[in-house]
Amino acid sequence: MRxxxxxxxxxxxxxxTGPGLLVGATDWCTHPxxxxxxxxxGTKNPDTxxxxxxxxxxxxxxxxxxxxxxxxxxxxxxxxVLVTEVRTLDQAFAELExxxxxxxxxxxxxxxxxxxxxxxxxxxxxxxxxxxxxWRRPWMVLGRDTFAGDLLARLGVRNVYAGHADRxxxxxxxxxxxSGAELVVLPDEPYRFTAADxxxxxxxxxxxxxxxxxxxxYGPSLAEAAGALRAALR
Numbered sequence: 001m002r003x004x005x006x007x008x009x010x011x012x013x014x015x016x017t018g019p020g021l022l023v024g025a026t027d028w029c030t031h032p033x034x035x036x037x038x039x040x041x042g043t044k045n046p047d048t049x050x051x052x053x054x055x056x057x058x059x060x061x062x063x064x065x066x067x068x069x070x071x072x073x074x075x076x077x078x079x080x081v082l083v084t085e086v087r088t089l090d091q092a093f094a095e096l097e098x099x100x101x102x103x104x105x106x107x108x109x110x111x112x113x114x115x116x117x118x119x120x121x122x123x124x125x126x127x128x129x130x131x132x133x134x135w136r137r138p139w140m141v142l143g144r145d146t147f148a149g150d151l152l153a154r155l156g157v158r159n160v161y162a163g164h165a166d167r168x169x170x171x172x173x174x175x176x177x178x179s180g181a182e183l184v185v186l187p188d189e190p191y192r193f194t195a196a197d198x199x200x201x202x203x204x205x206x207x208x209x210x211x212x213x214x215x216x217x218y219g220p221s222l223a224e225a226a227g228a229l230r231a232a233l234r
Contacts, residue, residue: 001104004056005029006046006066010084010099011037013219014060017100017108024054031213031221046070052077060099062086088150089118092218114222121226124156130183131160131176131205133198134168135191139176143169148187148215151225155233157185173201181205185233187212208233 004024005011011029015022015037022037026046029035038054041047043065051059051074059074059081066083074081082102084095093115097107132142132152142149143164152159160179161169171179184202186193189212199207210232214225 001057002055003058003060003103004040004051004054005060006040006043006070007060007062007084008043009086009217009219010060010062010096011035012217012221013096013100014103014105016110016220018103018105021103021105023056024051031217031219048073048077052079058082058102060084060103086147086218087145088147089154089218089222092147092222096218110220110223114220117223117226118154121154121230124154127153127156127158128183129160129179129181130157130185131179131181131202132185132187133176133191133193134187136193136198136201138170139173140168140170141176143167147218151215151229152185152233155230157183157233177202177204183208183233185210185215187215189213189216 001021002023003014003021005014006026008029011025012031015032015035024040025037026043027039028043040050044067048070059079061071061081061083063083063085071081084099086092086095096111134140141161142159143161143166145167149159149162160181184205185208186198187210210229213221214228
C-alpha cells in the first residue's frame with residue numbers, strides 16, 4: 001500500500017509497524033527520525049494537490065488535527081480518507097488498531113505493550129487540582145474532552161477546566177492563578193515550556209514539566225508514557 005499520514009502520532013505508528021508504507025507525511029511528523037517520506041505541509045495546511053500526486057491508497061487524518069475543507073478536497077480528488085477521533089486513551093487504542101488494519105498491518109507488539117503499561121499503573125493517588133497550559137500569549141489550557149486530560153486523570157491529576165465549554169479555552173493569567181489549582185502541568189509542545197519559561201507565571205503552584213509527546217501523542221510512545229508521566233508528576 002501507499003499511505004499518506006496527516007497526523008504525527010499516526011505517522012509514527014505506521015512507520016514503526018510497516019516500514020516503507022508511508023509515501024507522505026506532514027512537516028510536523030518528527031518521529032521516527034530519518035523518515036523517508038515526501039513532506040506535504042502542515043497538519044492545518046497540507047498541500048492537497050501534492051498529496052493527490054503521491055497517489056496514496058489511503059490518507060490518515062484526525063478530526064481535531066486536520067481541517068474538514070482539506071479532507072473534503074482529498075475526497076474530491078478520489079482519495080480514500082480515514083478520519084480518527086481520539087479523546088480518551090481507550091479511543092486511542094481502538095483507533096490505532098483501526099488505522100493500522102486499514103493499512104493492511106497486523107496488530108503490533110508495541111500496541112499490546114502500551115495497553116499493558118497503562119493497565120499496570122497503580123491506583124491513582126488523591127487527585128490534585130491542576131491547570132495544563134498548551135500555549136502562551138495568549139494563555140490557552142486544556143478544557144473538556146481531551147486525550148491529554150484523560151491521561152492525566154488516570155495519573156491522579158484533576159484538570160480544573162475539564163468542565164469548560166471549550167476544549168482549549170483562552171483564560172487570562174490572573175484567572176488561572178485564582179483557579180484553585182495546586183499544580184501546573186507544562187508540556188514542551190505545542191508551546192515549548194521550559195524551566196525558564198512557564199513556571200514563573202504561577203508562583204503559588206507546583207510545576208511539572210512533561211514531555212509533550214508523552215502527553216499528547218498516541219502511538220508507540222504510549223508504552224513509555226505511563227511511567228514517564230507518572231515520574232514527572234510526582
